[in-house]
Amino acid sequence: MSVIRAGLAIAAKDVRVELASKTALATAITFAALVLVIFNFARDPAEVKLEVLAPSVLWVTSAFAGVVALNRSFAMERERGAMEGLLLAPVSRSAIYLGKYLANLAFVLVVNAVLLPLFIVFFNVAPGSALGWIALLLVLAATGYVAIGTVLAAMTVRTRFADLMMPVLLLSFLIPPVLVGVLATTRLLGGRPISEIAGLVQILVLYDVVFVTLGFMLFPATMDE
């Protein structure tokens, strides 16, 4: 079985398990909605206009939701002892990584797909072509940090204080995509031409290429038994 086919099979298995209960997905989406609400109230409405805060809120919420989503990505394997089964299966470590990565990415993207419309409604964002670009930025950012988060989650799940360890390690890696995302979103919502975010998009693409590659290289080291 090729790496890609095995990876897709593992990802499909995770997605099916997720869809069977939908608890994790629903909880992560609710979490994202609550963060949006908290941000709305974490300001003096007379002093700070919603529009000024909007890009930061979108990206911080997306980042926190990503951490929460990734934190549980290997919980199933831990609770049911399923990791041993996966490791005993005649598939390479790269295939396991690909599978877990794709499943995590799908999860994070679904959360973001609900977050973006909520954000538009709550923060009075005018619909327009900028939104398509913002969606693309969110996808590009997730592509990179989910690659890192999948490697980190595979390790933190086997440590004490797993739920604390994951955010402490992953948040540092979220700084570049969040920072670039906020800068680009501010320009897009301010009606600036697309050419002004080209450089920022390039940084995100580079981030993705580097960390997805690194994920495939380092993940096997987290699985040696």
Place this chain on the structure above:
Amino acid sequence: MTDSHDSDRLIRVGKWLTGIGLVAMAGLYYLALVVTPAERWQGAAQKILYIHAPAALTALAAFGIVGIVSLGYLFLKDPRLDAFAEASAEVGLAFGAIMLTTGPMWGRPVWGSWWQWEPRLTLTLLLVLLFIGYRAMRTAIDDPEERARYSAVIGIMALVLVPFVHLSVYLFRTIHPQPVILKPSRPTLPWEMLRTFLFAMAVFAIQYAGFVALRYGIGRRRAEAA
């Protein structure tokens, strides 16, 4: 038996180097505070440069060494490399703490604010936070072999993250320029100051070597006892 001999020797060398470093540090204080002339505009505050900048550079080098040694560990699986990475990370945190406390002391009188989101400061702060996480992760794993592998993975990822953080933070600064009383980039130092600065760099390098030898020796001894 030869191994325990190794750790004893490392600790002895570490103690000697640290002792030499401390004596040299006293010399540095004398050279910086008494011999070297005060800077015209910043006055006494500028003296902190001789502690702050070497501490920052040593911390960055220490974290860089963790990344490189971690890469070596994943290929060679030699527990000594892991013990060395652990030592360098902890010593890096100590120097990072010096950097982060002396920075605001200097920034307040000279920049007019305790903290500036200046690229180098931000990068160092982030690395210190990341390596506190690295340190926490190490304490949360019992199996030494597993701990070594996991730590190596994080050490390498941290090294790869550095250019991205630096690039993005730099973009952030150039887009939001903030009033700075004095630019962090200094003009070329006059010879008296440069001499003191270079001496300070040497002192911190000796301290780094001494601390790492000590900590590495302790790590080896722990591994032998386990």
